[in-house]
Amino acid sequence: xxRRTFVKNGVLFSSSILLARPNRAQANPDTAAAVxxxxxxxPYEITKRAVAEIGGMGKIISRGDVVMVKPNIGWNRTVEQxxxxxxxxxxxxxxxxxxxxxxxxxxxxxxxxxxxxxYQRSGxxxxxxxxxxxxxxxxxxxxxxxxxxxxxxxxxxxxxxxxEVDKFINVPILKHHGSAGLTIAMKNLYGILGGNRGxxxxxxxxxxxxxxxxxxxxxxxxxxxRILLRNGPVGGRLSDxxxxxxxxxxxxxxxxxxxxxxxxxxDPRQVEFLQAAHKKKMGEIDIAKIxxxxxxx
Amino acid sequence: MDAKTGKRLQRLRISSQFFFxxxxxxxxxxxxxxxxxxxxxxxxxxxxxxxxxWVNILAGPFLQVFLLALIPLIMTMVFGRFFCGWVCPFGAxxxxxTWLGSRRQRKKIAVSRSSLRLKYLLLIILLVASLFASxxxxxxxxxxxxxxxxxxxxxxxxxxxxxxxxxxxxxxQGWVGKIIKPLYDFSRRFLLTVRQRTFLQAAAIGLIFFGxxxxxxxxxxxFCNSLCPLGAVYGFVAKYSLLRLPLNxxxxxxxxxxxHCTYYGSPFQDYLKSECVLCLNCLNDCPFAAIxxxxxxxxxxxxxxxxxxxxxxxxxxxxxxxxxxxPQIGVNKKAKAxxxxxxxxxxxxxxxLKKCVRCGACLQACPTNAIQPxxxxxxxxxxxxxxxxxxxGYCEYECVRCTRVCPTHALMPLTLEEKKQFKIGTAVxxxxxxxxxxxxxxxxxxxxxxxxxxxxxxxxxxxxxxxRGKLKKVKQIYVVPDLCIGCGICENVCPRTDAPAITVGAExxxxxxxx
Numbered sequence: 001x002x003r004r005t006f007v008k009n010g011v012l013f014s015s016s017i018l019l020a021r022p023n024r025a026q027a028n029p030d031t032a033a034a035v036x037x038x039x040x041x042x043p044y045e046i047t048k049r050a051v052a053e054i055g056g057m058g059k060i061i062s063r064g065d066v067v068m069v070k071p072n073i074g075w076n077r078t079v080e081q082x083x084x085x086x087x088x089x090x091x092x093x094x095x096x097x098x099x100x101x102x103x104x105x106x107x108x109x110x111x112x113x114x115x116x117x118x119y120q121r122s123g124x125x126x127x128x129x130x131x132x133x134x135x136x137x138x139x140x141x142x143x144x145x146x147x148x149x150x151x152x153x154x155x156x157x158x159x160x161x162x163x164e165v166d167k168f169i170n171v172p173i174l175k176h177h178g179s180a181g182l183t184i185a186m187k188n189l190y191g192i193l194g195g196n197r198g199x200x201x202x203x204x205x206x207x208x209x210x211x212x213x214x215x216x217x218x219x220x221x222x223x224x225x226r227i228l229l230r231n232g233p234v235g236g237r238l239s240d241x242x243x244x245x246x247x248x249x250x251x252x253x254x255x256x257x258x259x260x261x262x263x264x265x266x267d268p269r270q271v272e273f274l275q276a277a278h279k280k281k282m283g284e285i286d287i288a289k290i291x292x293x294x295x296x297x
Numbered sequence: 298m299d300a301k302t303g304k305r306l307q308r309l310r311i312s313s314q315f316f317f318x319x320x321x322x323x324x325x326x327x328x329x330x331x332x333x334x335x336x337x338x339x340x341x342x343x344x345x346x347x348x349x350x351w352v353n354i355l356a357g358p359f360l361q362v363f364l365l366a367l368i369p370l371i372m373t374m375v376f377g378r379f380f381c382g383w384v385c386p387f388g389a390x391x392x393x394x395t396w397l398g399s400r401r402q403r404k405k406i407a408v409s410r411s412s413l414r415l416k417y418l419l420l421i422i423l424l425v426a427s428l429f430a431s432x433x434x435x436x437x438x439x440x441x442x443x444x445x446x447x448x449x450x451x452x453x454x455x456x457x458x459x460x461x462x463x464x465x466x467x468x469x470q471g472w473v474g475k476i477i478k479p480l481y482d483f484s485r486r487f488l489l490t491v492r493q494r495t496f497l498q499a500a501a502i503g504l505i506f507f508g509x510x511x512x513x514x515x516x517x518x519x520f521c522n523s524l525c526p527l528g529a530v531y532g533f534v535a536k537y538s539l540l541r542l543p544l545n546x547x548x549x550x551x552x553x554x555x556x557h558c559t560y561y562g563s564p565f566q567d568y569l570k571s572e573c574v575l576c577l578n579c580l581n582d583c584p585f586a587a588i589x590x591x592x593x594x595x596x597x598x599x600x601x602x603x604x605x606x607x608x609x610x611x612x613x614x615x616x617x618x619x620x621x622x623x624p625q626i627g628v629n630k631k632a633k634a635x636x637x638x639x640x641x642x643x644x645x646x647x648x649x650l651k652k653c654v655r656c657g658a659c660l661q662a663c664p665t666n667a668i669q670p671x672x673x674x675x676x677x678x679x680x681x682x683x684x685x686x687x688x689x690g691y692c693e694y695e696c697v698r699c700t701r702v703c704p705t706h707a708l709m710p711l712t713l714e715e716k717k718q719f720k721i722g723t724a725v726x727x728x729x730x731x732x733x734x735x736x737x738x739x740x741x742x743x744x745x746x747x748x749x750x751x752x753x754x755x756x757x758x759x760x761x762x763x764x765r766g767k768l769k770k771v772k773q774i775y776v777v778p779d780l781c782i783g784c785g786i787c788e789n790v791c792p793r794t795d796a797p798a799i800t801v802g803a804e805x806x807x808x809x810x811x812x
Contacts (some may be wrong), residue, residue, distance in 0.1 A: 076695055112746060112790075114665050114693065115491045121695070137491045141464060178756070179741035179772065198742040198792025202732065236694070237750035 035250040035259045035290055040297030043225040043247070047092035049297050050221065050249035056100070060219050060251070063101035065166040069093055069133070072172050072188050073109040073124050075234050076117040082226035082241045083234055084122035085173045089223045089247060093169060094131045108136040108161055109191040112234075136161060143194040150210030152203050157194040162215075170217035170253065174224040174244075174260045176232035180204055181271045182264060183233050184257040185220045186212040205272030209280055212253050220256040222248040224263055254283035255290045262287045298590055303580025310382060310577055314389035321386040325447055328662040328702045333713070339658055340704035342386070342440045345369055347530050349654060352434060353705060355427060356651040360706065370534060375592075377535040381521055381528050382559070382574035387439035388528075390510060391518045392559070392576070398514030399557065412516070412523045413560065413572055414603055418613040420529035425617025430647065431624060431678050435655035437526050442506070445681060448661030449670060450503030453494040460489050495689060496660065497669045502681075518559045521574065532571035539592045542568065542579065548587035554579035571603060624678035637674035637684040638722040638783060638803050640667075641692060642700035642708040645808050646675075652707035655681040659699035659708060665690035667785065668699055683708075685721065687785025687801050692721065694748035694784060720807040722783030724754065724776045724799050731798035733773045737763030741772055743787035743799050753780035754787055754799075778805065 036053040040046040051057055061067055071085035079086060090107070097105050107128045111118040115137050119125035128135045138159055146158035162168065172188035179201055180187055189211045190197060200207045224246040228235040235241070246263060250256035254277050261268045268274045268285050278285040321342060328339040340362070343349050350366040353359060369380045381388045423434050435441035463484055466477030485491070496502075512519035521528050557578035560569070580588055635646075640659055643649055659668050660683060667690030670681040683699070685692060700711045711719060724743075728734040733741070733756070747754040756772040763769050776799075783801045791797035 076693065117664060117693065117695075137485065139464075139485070178744045178752075179739060196792050196794065198740070198790055201740045201742050201792065202738040204739060231750055231752055233745055234748055235750070236748060240750070 035248060035252070035255050035292045036295070037246060037248050037259060037263070037292055038295045038297060039244075039246045041245065042297075043086050043088040043223070043245075044092045046225075046245070046247050046297050047089045047221060047249075048096065049295065050247050051093070051096055051219075053293060053295065054219070054249055054251065057096040058100045060169075061097055061100040061102055061167050064103050065101070066104045066106065066164070067097045067102040067167045067169060068106045068108070068162060068165040069097065069128075069169045069171060070162070070188065070191060071107065071109060071124055072175075072183070072191065073118045073122050074112045074191070076113040076121050077234070077236065078121060079123055080226070080238060080241065081235055082173060082228045083175065083232070083236070084118065084124065085171050086223045086225050087123045087127040089221065089225065090124060090171060091127055091131065093171060093221060094128060094133050097169070098131070102167075105131075105133040106136060106161060106165060107133050108138065108159070110138045110159065110194060110197075111191075138194070140194060146215075148210055148214030150206075150214055152206040153200070153210040153214070156200075158192050158215075159194060162192040167218045168216060170220045172220075172222055173227070174222055174248075174264055175228040175235070176230055176240075176264075178232065180208065180273060182257075182261055182266060184222055184260045185217065185253050186257055186273055186277065189215055189217075205276040208273035209277035209282065212277065213280060213282055217253045218251065220248075220250050220253050222256055222260045224248060224260060227264065229264075252283060254278075254285075258283070258285060258287055258290060259292055298580055298588060299586040300581055300583060303577060303583070303588075306577045307581045310575070313383045314386075314392065317384050318386040318389045321443070322447070325444060325658075325661055326452070328658060328698065329664065333697060333701070336662075336698065336701050339662070339702045342444075343654070343656065343658075343704035346438065346440055346527060348434050348438050348527055349440075349705065351424070352427065352432060352652070352654060356432070356648065356705070369531075373531050373534045374538055376540050376575065377538040377570055378528065378531045378572075378574045380531055381525075382576045385439055385521075385527075387443040388518070388521050388574070390443075391513050391520050394510045394513035395517045395559070410603060413569075414605065414609070415523045416525055416529040417532070417603070417605060418609060419524060420526040421610060421613040422617040422620060423526055425614050426621040429618070429621030429625075430651055431621040432651050432653065433620060433678070434526065435653070436681070437524060438654065438656075439520070439525055439527055441654050441656035442509075444661070445655060445657035445670070446502055446506035448657045449496045450499050450506055452661070453496065453499065454503060456489055457493055459484060460493065463489075492666075494666045496666075497672055497686065498681075502670065518574075522560050522572070528574075535573070536571040538570060539594065540575070541570070541591050541593050542573070543589050543591055543593075544587055545589055546587075547585040549585060551584070553582045553584055554588060556582050569603060624676055627676050635675070635803055637671065638785070638801060638806065639808070640683055640685055640699045640708055641697070641716050641719040641721050642703075642711045643721070643808055644707060644709060649707050650675075650678055650682065652705045653682050654705055654707075656704065657681070657683070658702040658704065659683045662698040662702040663690065664696060664698065665693050667692055667789075685785060685801075687788035688797060689789075691786035691789040692784040694786075718782070720782045720805060721803075722785070722801045722806050723778050723781050723804040724783065724785075724787050724801050725804070726774055726776060727798045727800065730793060730796070731774060732793070733771055735798075737761050737769050737771050739772050740792065741774060742790050742792055744774060746786045746790050748784060748786060749780050749782060751777075751780055753777045753782070774799070 036050045038046040038050045073084050075083040077083035094105050125135050142160040143157040144160050145155045147155050170185045172185045175183045177183040186208050224244045226241050227244050230240045248259050258268045284290050324339045327337045344362050344365045347366045350363045353363045463481040467481035509520050559576050560572040667685050668683045669686045671679050671684045697711050697716045700708045732738040744754045756774050785801040787799045788797045
């Protein structure tokens with residue numbers, strides 16, 4: 001081997017390792033697992049406050065990180081219909097991520113309705129592009145098998161985009177969901193999956209828990225500004241929507257979901273996927289055992 | 298007129314063709330992408346088509362916008378078949394392919410009168426058939442043909458090729474990838490569809506289309522000269538038009554004028570006004586400025602024209618009668634049940650077959666790729682009429698595009714509120730395959746997706762013995778038929794991989810079941 005080729009290959013090899021840092025961290029190492037619940041008039045302001053209470057975006061993001069902000073953009077619905085994450089909540093998060101030194105912020109979801117419709121009607125695409133985020137549509141050629149190492153959910157196709165980022169911010173909207181009971185952060189991870197996702201509706205609770213166990217969310221911000229009380233997850237009727245003007249933030253995905261379930265008015269023990277997650281020792285299911293900080297802005 | 302002016306006129310003609318072709322594709326592509334409130338007037342080319350004016354007169358109720366078709370007809374009385382040469386986008390494509398093959402055609406080929414005659418006979422067949430509720434004009438009308446072929450084959454085909462070429466280029470690690478990657482990202486954002494569109498009969502419709510284009514390499518403007526029924530209408534009128542291309546005393550009988558004449562005739566050899574599309578290539582080709590452009594009242598007496606022949610006309614009319622009758626006595630005409638659903642706004646089936654010109658504008662406009670050209674579902678005369686195939690796409694609850702782009706109101710224009718109530722069919726659960734019945738699993742993907750606010754698909758929790766003999770609680774799915782509008786998203790998302798366990802049929806569809 002020529003010296004020149006050796007050096008060239010060496011540089012290419014080491015840079016490829018540096019560039020492709022896969023998001024491999026398992027389960028949730030965080031032990032404090034506090035939950036911040038902020039109420040207020042402006043979805044933008046309460047999100048900023050909630051992140052500040054957690055310790056600021058700087059605690060989660062390192063300078064130069066590629067950050068994925070993963071909202072729920074599943075449906076061709078408007079903000080008022082409360083089927084997709086509120087763009088103002090996302091606006092706050094994208095701004096904070098850039099301010100904390102993120103090199104790039106990616107916004108992407110595998111939608112249920114036609115992707116273009118959902119991205120546009122939810123108002124998320126326009127808002128995110130305006131802030132300079134990288135808004136991507138799911139590209140099926142970028143699916144790779146990811147091992148969630150679960151009993152029910154083992155290998156399943158995941159969009160490479162989600163595995164290639166450094167930090168993953170999970171931004172669901174709190175909604176009623178026919179078969180899962182509720183859809184919050186753990187269920188929001190369905191959006192990283194490709195393939196025949198409908199098949200996962202069998203033993204859905206276990207699947208959701210193992211999905212969240214096998215893929216780390218570095219920060220969870222639950223949008224409960226408007227919540228869909230009935231006929232979810234697609235909704236559509238305005239009378240099913242209620243204003244709660246709240247966001248819930250945590251670095252612990254299960255605790256965020258438990259707090260959100262309580263806010264929704266549901267006993268977390270009655271929610272299948274929270275039960276399953278509790279059995280897998282992913283966190284507390286009793287709200288009394290979770291440290292929740294309530295604030296009003 | 299000298300060659301310089303000839304050249305200028307020729308260039309003007311080419312720019313005009315270019316403009317109208319651009320306009321055509323602009324309107325077509327816009328119909329799928331634009332917001333519903335900003336849908337462009339996609340029907341423009343249909344409204345200026347006299348054949349569709351005829352369809353509209355027959356099928357009613359009369360839409361005044363089709364009176365626009367009188368404008369090109371009247372202009373044809375003055376200028377001859379300028380429409381074919383200067384406006385028609387399919388004519389322009391044919392001209393382009395003729396030009397591509399022009400090197401091979403230097404050798405003169407004698408005019409085949411019978412091939413020119415064919416289009417008139419086809420027109421007679423189609424018009425006679427149209428009197429008997431068999432609307433077949435759209436099969437050959439250039440706009441219907443071009444719209445259909447573009448939406449089913451050309452546009453998705455180009456999308457497929459571009460997607461794959463750019464994608465593999467973008468994945469390249471070297472400098473090629475660096476150049477292609479931004480191009481790919483740009484195309485994915487603005488040009489390509491996120492999901493590749495697929496169509497029934499894409500290959501068949503595509504082969505017909507490209508076959509017609511390739512035939513230009515064999516005979517100049519093959520479709521326009523031999524098949525086009527619209528060209529036949531204009532040809533019939535153009536016979537009496539005022540514009541002429543007479544020869545002056547400079548003519549040396551050299552025959553150069555026929556070198557690029559679209560129908561091989563040329564003013565010198567055999568000037569047929571009904572066939573001249575005013576491409577004006579002859580003015581450019583004439584070395585002696587021997588051809589004039591003049592307006593003259595048609596002289597009485599013998600004028601050179603195609604001899605149709607009474608026998609041929611009668612034979613064509615007979616064919617038209619057969620084409621009208623035979624599909625009507627097919628067995629599916631008697632059946633009360635039918636296994637297809639129409640897009641929202643579809644009028645009663647009998648009216649629908651009269652009004653629908655098989656143009657495929659709705660296929661292009663449908664954002665979810667649900668509307669497909671029928672094969673034989675709707676009978677022989679229903680070939681290429683739009684049907685909804687839920688396994689391929691669903692009828693988007695918040696969309697009315699197909700009803701807005703339909704030029705003949707075979708799909709009535711609906712408001713969003715009307716559309717949300719318009720029942721195109723009803724979902725039925727197959728209990729022997731639905732997971733919640735057959736296997737005792739929970740599933741409810743269809744319930745999740747059901748867009749009706751009160752949910753037309755629901756579940757009830759029951760205790761059943763599953764296949765292992767264990768008593769289990771299962772959320773079993775059921776349909777509320779009165780609420781279901783038949784959008785088909787349930788069938789589309791059903792996770793079964795063999796066949797959907799919930800399907801939408803025409804049961805209780807909101808239109809008269811008249812065959």
